Amino acid sequence: xLPSVALRKLTLLLVLLAVAGSAALAVGxxxxxxxxxxxxxxxxSSSPPPLADAHxxxxxxxxxxxxQHYVEPKSAKEVIHGAIQGAVSTLDxxxxxxxxxxxxxxxxxxxxxxxxxxxxxxxxxxxxTVVSPIEGTPAFRAGxxxxxxxxxxxxxxxxxxxxTEAVKMIRGPKGSKVTLTINRPGFPAPKDFILxxxxxxxRSVKARVVEGxxxxxxxxxxxxxxxLDVRGYLTKMQQKFSPLKGLxxxxxxxxxxxxxxxxxxxxxxxxxxxxxxTQGRTPQQNMRFYARPGQPGEDRSLPMVVLINEGSAxxxxxxxxALKDQKRAVVAGxxxxxxxxxQTIIPLEDGSALRLTTALYYTPSGRTIQDKGIEPDxxxxxxxxxxxxxxxxxxxxxxERHMRGEGITDKPWNxxxxxxxxxxxxxxxxxxxxxxxxxxxxxxxxPAS
Amino acid sequence: xxxxxxxxxxxxxxxxxxxxxxxxxxxPAVGPPSVPAMSGSDSYEALRLASExxxxxxxxxxxxxxxxxxxxxALRGMMNALDPDSSxxxxxxxxxxxxxxxxxxxxxxxxxxxxxxxLTAVSVxxxxxxxxxxxxxxxxILKINGQLVRNLTTQEGMRRFQGxxxxxxxxxxxxxxxxKPLDLSITxxxxxxxxxxxxxxxxxxxxxxxxxxxxxxxxxxxxLLRDLKRQHPALKGLxxxxxxxxxxxxEQAxxxxxxxxxxxxxxxxRGRRGTESQVYRGKSQDVVFKTLPPTMxxxxxxxxxxxxxxxxxxxxxxxxxLLGDKxxxxxxxxxxxxxKDGAAVxxxxxxxxxxxxxxxxxxGLTPEVEGKKPAPGEPAPAPPSVDQDPWxxxxxxxxKRGAAPAKRS
Numbered sequence: 001x002l003p004s005v006a007l008r009k010l011t012l013l014l015v016l017l018a019v020a021g022s023a024a025l026a027v028g029x030x031x032x033x034x035x036x037x038x039x040x041x042x043x044x045s046s047s048p049p050p051l052a053d054a055h056x057x058x059x060x061x062x063x064x065x066x067x068q069h070y071v072e073p074k075s076a077k078e079v080i081h082g083a084i085q086g087a088v089s090t091l092d093x094x095x096x097x098x099x100x101x102x103x104x105x106x107x108x109x110x111x112x113x114x115x116x117x118x119x120x121x122x123x124x125x126x127x128x129t130v131v132s133p134i135e136g137t138p139a140f141r142a143g144x145x146x147x148x149x150x151x152x153x154x155x156x157x158x159x160x161x162x163x164t165e166a167v168k169m170i171r172g173p174k175g176s177k178v179t180l181t182i183n184r185p186g187f188p189a190p191k192d193f194i195l196x197x198x199x200x201x202x203r204s205v206k207a208r209v210v211e212g213x214x215x216x217x218x219x220x221x222x223x224x225x226x227x228l229d230v231r232g233y234l235t236k237m238q239q240k241f242s243p244l245k246g247l248x249x250x251x252x253x254x255x256x257x258x259x260x261x262x263x264x265x266x267x268x269x270x271x272x273x274x275x276x277x278t279q280g281r282t283p284q285q286n287m288r289f290y291a292r293p294g295q296p297g298e299d300r301s302l303p304m305v306v307l308i309n310e311g312s313a314x315x316x317x318x319x320x321x322a323l324k325d326q327k328r329a330v331v332a333g334x335x336x337x338x339x340x341x342x343q344t345i346i347p348l349e350d351g352s353a354l355r356l357t358t359a360l361y362y363t364p365s366g367r368t369i370q371d372k373g374i375e376p377d378x379x380x381x382x383x384x385x386x387x388x389x390x391x392x393x394x395x396x397x398x399x400e401r402h403m404r405g406e407g408i409t410d411k412p413w414n415x416x417x418x419x420x421x422x423x424x425x426x427x428x429x430x431x432x433x434x435x436x437x438x439x440x441x442x443x444x445x446x447p448a449s
Numbered sequence: 450x451x452x453x454x455x456x457x458x459x460x461x462x463x464x465x466x467x468x469x470x471x472x473x474x475x476x477p478a479v480g481p482p483s484v485p486a487m488s489g490s491d492s493y494e495a496l497r498l499a500s501e502x503x504x505x506x507x508x509x510x511x512x513x514x515x516x517x518x519x520x521x522x523a524l525r526g527m528m529n530a531l532d533p534d535s536s537x538x539x540x541x542x543x544x545x546x547x548x549x550x551x552x553x554x555x556x557x558x559x560x561x562x563x564x565x566x567x568l569t570a571v572s573v574x575x576x577x578x579x580x581x582x583x584x585x586x587x588x589x590i591l592k593i594n595g596q597l598v599r600n601l602t603t604q605e606g607m608r609r610f611q612g613x614x615x616x617x618x619x620x621x622x623x624x625x626x627x628x629k630p631l632d633l634s635i636t637x638x639x640x641x642x643x644x645x646x647x648x649x650x651x652x653x654x655x656x657x658x659x660x661x662x663x664x665x666x667x668x669x670x671x672x673l674l675r676d677l678k679r680q681h682p683a684l685k686g687l688x689x690x691x692x693x694x695x696x697x698x699x700e701q702a703x704x705x706x707x708x709x710x711x712x713x714x715x716x717x718x719r720g721r722r723g724t725e726s727q728v729y730r731g732k733s734q735d736v737v738f739k740t741l742p743p744t745m746x747x748x749x750x751x752x753x754x755x756x757x758x759x760x761x762x763x764x765x766x767x768x769x770x771l772l773g774d775k776x777x778x779x780x781x782x783x784x785x786x787x788x789k790d791g792a793a794v795x796x797x798x799x800x801x802x803x804x805x806x807x808x809x810x811x812x813g814l815t816p817e818v819e820g821k822k823p824a825p826g827e828p829a830p831a832p833p834s835v836d837q838d839p840w841x842x843x844x845x846x847x848x849k850r851g852a853a854p855a856k857r858s
Contacts, residue, residue: 054789054790055516055517055520057789058520058524058788058789058790058792059496059499059520059523059524060496061788061789062524062527062528062537062788062794063492063495063496063527065786065794065796066527066531066796067492069720069721069724069784069786069796069798070531070535070721070796070797070798071720071721071781071782071797071798071799071800071810072721072800073721074530074531075491076491076492076494076495076496077491077494077495077498078530079495079527079530079531080495080496080498080499080527081530082526082527082528082529082530082531083499083523083524083526083527083530084498084499084502084523084526085526085530086522086523086524086525086526086527086529086600087502087503087506087519087520087522087523087526088506088522089522089526089566089599089600090518090519090521090522090600091506091510091514092511093597093599095510097502125625125626126625126626280509280511281509281510281511281512281513282508282509285509285511341511344509346505346509348498348501348502348505349497349498349501350494350498352498354502354505354506356505356506356509356510357510357511358509358510358511359511360511
């Protein structure tokens with residue numbers, strides 16, 4: 001995209017989502033954990049100029065004081081990492097510092113696969129808990145289940161472990177063993193599961209078909225190859241139905257991911273025109289992304305509904321915003337999260353990295369998403385649980401279904417969704433009805449202010 | 450008491466001040482050394498790295514940045530990377546620190562630390578404003594007056610909970626076992642002297658609660674123990690409750706320990722190169738019990754600083770058995786170092802060691818008897834009365850079995 005700067009795609013994984021989502025403790029403050037990332041490769045463009053004298057003096061003085069007087073020896077690097085961390089935290093909440101270890105972890109995760117056992121984990125009431133085993137992985141084969149409590153990893157109690165530490169302990173080279181001690185209702189005592197680690201692929205796209213020639217594509221996050229997976233399902237659906245009569249693109253609770261992937265996914269459905277543009281402080285950060293012709297989803301005679309909710313952020317909002325502004329799709333659901341900033345990963349000399357907010361992005365009509373989100377064309381409410389207990393019950397129920405392989409996306413894509421499936425998800429059911437009664441009557445749009 | 454109010458209040462403020470920094474002792478500040486040539490390639494590379502990072506931020510951040518603000522953030526982050534007692538103070542914060550916080554006559558009654566980017570209540574002082582507002586030890590403070598807690602220091606975190614009496618501070622806290630954050634309002638008040646309390650337990654056992662230390666606490670405890678001894682000469686055992694007690698200086702701890710250990714060593718301190726080395730002993734004339742009845746000391750994660758010193762001394766001299774949870778490990782000796790621009794850093798320069806040489810700073814003390822815990826996932830029950838408190842019951846059983854030693858003190 002930019003002549004002088006090499007761009008590389010970066011993605012976080014579902015597993016990491018769980019990490020950031022629950023461990024950060026910034027309850028309700030952070031977006032659902034994922035951000036639009038671009039990676040700039042290579043060292044600093046020029047050798048950095050010295051800091052202003054007074055600042056440098058203060059800085060070296062403190063460094064020296066620590067060296068001389070601190071109760072125990074500290075490596076200068078560790079102290080400087082603290083300093084960079086502190087500097088970055090005066091910026092916005094999406095900017096952060098990654099130690100070399102954290103940055104390596106991120107790079108491993110971005111490859112769309114990693115070596116582990118294949119579970120998504122979270123902290124539930126401060127207890128390390130399995131959210132779900134990923135199908136076809138060692139964890140799945142060993143019979144780990146959603147809701148299992150992991151009390152020990154290789155004999156070490158998990159009580160005081162952070163989620164990140166736990167993830168680190170569970171991962172390891174392919175072929176190596178890890179023992180999880182699992183507590184489960186019905187077990188008289190915690191039981192050991194010995195698992196052999198393997199390469200775990202992570203797919204961000206799942207699909208199903210609906211009776212009457214409709215397709216349903218669910219994007220969990222925007223990572224490497226998300227666009228190809230979307231296109232793959234779309235092509236298969238078009239072959240199966242010829243013609244495909246309508247498509248639902250489900251971006252609910254999709255926290256985002258790669259900016260480029262958002263552009264590519266939107267491009268799947270658009271033949272021309274602006275998708276998104278970014279504005280930063282430097283001309284380098286000002287970019288405009290346009291759709292190109294030639295993808296299978298471009299035909300405007302294919303009716304399309306995009307589902308969003310308050311958990312749809314960043315890359316999801318780019319896709320929903322572009323398809324809405326270009327009137328390619330009807331956006332339905334609830335107002336999206338509203339994270340309209342782009343982070344760039346800037347590697348530093350010693351292997352650590354900055355994740356820095358470098359630009360804001362805008363939908364084709366010039367709207368910023370920051371704090372505003374995308375308003376749906378059709379408001380569809382998810383059934384509202386009456387209290388926290390009911391919400392928990394709903395989640396448990398969903399988890400139970402998932403455990404039995406009865407979740408909506410737990411079956412092969414070409415197996416049609418049943419009425420019972422749709423009853424599970426009233427918003428999806430409404431989306432199907434919208435497609436069956438196409439075109440929908442839209443409430444008059446508010447004039448742009 | 451009334452007439453002594455102001456004087457003791459001023460003393461309390463001073464004591465508090467030393468603790469605001471999480472100090473056991475604040476030594477006089479030393480003058481700034483001249484800016485040295487950086488020694489070693491390690492430091493040089495580290496500086497290069499910092500320079501590179503600040504350059505990238507300055508060039509690429511979505512908005513223009515203020516270099517001064519970035520540098521303050523950096524110094525804060527640098528000190529926070531050391532330990533929770535080490536802090537950077539802006540020139541304004543340092544002036545406040547030197548003034549002794551007289552402009553902040555009231556407080557929330559909290560001991561907080563900023564660690565791993567979280568502001569945590571180590572202890573919530575019994576009967577204090579925060580305790581009455583419903584705060585609990587271990588609570589993580591997410592927001593103060595609606596503002597997200599970010600890039601703070603322990604010092605600054607404590608300062609946010611001081612101010613004129615009657616000031617209302619809204620906090621949002623996350624608590625273990627609660628699905629949602631809690632919103633609480635704390636009204637600042639001058640902190641009263643700690644309420645020492647005694648409960649007699651069936652079979653000639655006594656329970657003594659020491660919630661936090663102030664300068665007159667050793668004398669008050671001496672009086673209380675003497676009364677107890679006189680009224681109950683056949684006392685079979687003592688339970689000293691130091692849970693949720695994170696406020697107490699080294700000096701206060703030494704004077705308190707003196708009542709029980711006499712002239713033996715209470716604690717020693719040692720810096721990196723043998724600097725700041727000092728041994729602190731009690732005084733034989735202070736001792737209350739010639740033979741201390743078998744004693745259990747209750748400790749937990751909220752036991753820190755002075756209370757750790759006291760616990761460590763009793764444990765090492767075989768005068769008491771500790772029961773409960775590992776203590777916090779917050780008892781370093783800190784010192785203020787002024788910087789050229791009027792700012793300062795407060796830094797841990799020495800660690801505290803028990804008489805047998807166990808390092809308390811950063812490690813905490815491990816009790817001999819682990820306190821019984823509710824099953825995982827089960828919320829902790831509401832604070833029970835003394836005789837229904839599970840750890841008191843456990844300590845009492847332990848004493849009745851004769852498992853705790855009786856030693857001459």
